[in-house]
Amino acid sequence: MLDALRVKDFRLLWFGRAASQLGTWLLVVAVPAHVLELTGSVVAAGLTLAAEFLAPLVLGPVAGVVVDRWDRRRVMVCADLLRAVAIAALLFADGPGEVWLVYLALVVESVGSVAFRPAAQAHTPAVVGTGTLLAGANAVNAATDGTVRLVGAPLGGVLLALAGFAPLVWLDVVSYLVSAAAIVATSRRGAPGRSGGGLADLREGWAFLRRTPIPRALLLVNTVFLGANATLSSLVVPFGVQVLGGTGETGVVLSGLGVGFLLGAPATRLLTDRLHPAHLLAGALAVTAAGFGLLFSATSVPYAVAAAVVVGLAGSTTLVGTQTVLQRATPNAILGRVGAALFMGEAAASFAGALAGPALLGISWSAAVWTACGVTLLCAALALVMLRKAGRTTPPTDTPTPRPGQQSAPGPSATG
Structure with a gap:
């Protein structure tokens, strides 16, 4: 790593x-x-x-x-x-x-x-x-x-x-x-490429998303997942205070999420080049949904911390796997526009999820938790179907983009 x-x-x-x-x-x-x-x-x-x-x-x-x-x-x-x-x-x-x-x-x-x-x-x-x-x-x-x-x-x-x-x-x-x-x-590498104008660049970016299955699938799955994730994240603190005992216990649970995120980094590094993107993301999303279900079913702090570690690990795998697949499936000259679209979807989903959590909580805890977990499982199914249909993205090489005036040397082939 x-x-x-x-x-x-x-x-x-x-x-x-x-x-x-x-x-x-x-x-x-x-x-x-x-x-x-x-x-x-x-x-x-x-x-x-x-x-x-x-x-x-x-x-x-x-x-x-x-x-x-x-x-x-x-x-x-x-x-x-x-x-x-x-x-x-x-x-x-x-x-x-x-x-x-x-x-x-x-x-x-x-x-x-x-x-x-x-x-x-x-x-x-x-x-x-x-x-x-x-x-x-x-x-x-x-x-x-x-x-x-x-x-x-x-x-x-x-x-x-x-x-x-x-x-x-x-x-x-x-x-x-x-x-x-x-x-x-860092070394200068020059601008990645220029088009005819700002509006033309915008149209080119959206046209790429419309016609390219993998980035389109990732944008949809990532946005919906982050909305559900924000819904549940907005409930962690109230759950910790009301069910687990107070702010101290809530802090320990949040630390478990951080530990899981750390553990997810090497796990993602091992899995990204060994699994089909559809299987990687579908599995990680399904485990995330299960982890959240276990977390909000917890009645003790150790149980909740263990579930939080699972959520952090699987969530980290989802986010890093999504980013790596997107970078490999998108030409570098257009990657800024595609990445910005992903971040815009993330912001909209996070904002909507932060509002949806308290609103659903007004109905009941179970309505809020199981709705968001169900949406996360739906994302797992979408990732499996859409990414398998789109095909596998094979990483070309480990060769970086040459700096100005430098020729690109052939790099070692990367296993997919």
Whole structure:
């Protein structure tokens, strides 16, 4: 799984991405807590999450065009600098009358993230190739994500209590500057390709999705699954408090999700190149549904933690497997637009799921849980049928995209 880190450009990209993610997760608890302290309003604190969904929903297609028309290194560096400036604005929100600055800063930060994420996803196969190293690179990123999720939010809460809000903001600003510096140090590879204009690029991206079975299937399955996942995720905290005993027990269960996410990284690396994508994703989705069913049936913390580990492991396999198959099935020149469409679907599904969970909970716990689990099983069936019909995606080689002026050397063939 660590072989991809031997590639210098990927190592720098990974380091920058990890630094910026850690800075972001340090503020996951701190920002809503700060807004709650300023306003005394739970609704105002909750709106901080809604602010982060706005940019992906509105700007996703535009970001994909930008990523496919410009040098992706430049896109990521500009996105990091924009995010650093946006987060620094949080320092000026020190009273109820300045809370609007918090929402504005989060919206602008998410604009940078909308550009950075598809650029990083599209740049990775250009750096490591689309063979076995790509699966390893995505697994390393998934392991890093799991570690950051496990450590970042609790560490941010502790630092908020010890040092206050402003030092955490500065740490996040510095993390984005470190990320920008790391990406600047990577090799230039030039723009992936240019079309006739922005609207033409958008039409080309949507036309590719309509006529290409694998990306179309992945977009549908991933969006529906993340909606169900968000529905259940929104219920974990109420379930932990009401059924398992309190916030401490809930924190332990959430840590189990993080552990499962970490375990899923090497598992995905082993399975991605050995299983047909239909079998990989259908199996992972089915196990995720079963894990959520077990989690919300738990009456004790150890049982719930074990189920949470299963959910994290299978969910990690689903997300990393989806990303790897998409990268292999999509030409690099159009991968930014396709990735942005996937992220836009993710934002819409997460927002809808976060609303659906509490709404279904108004009916009953069983209605909320089993509806979402049933939808996840439906996604497993869709993945099995649609991806088997679409055929298998064979990774070509581990040869990265050559830098300007450099000829591409033949790379080793990758087993499918």
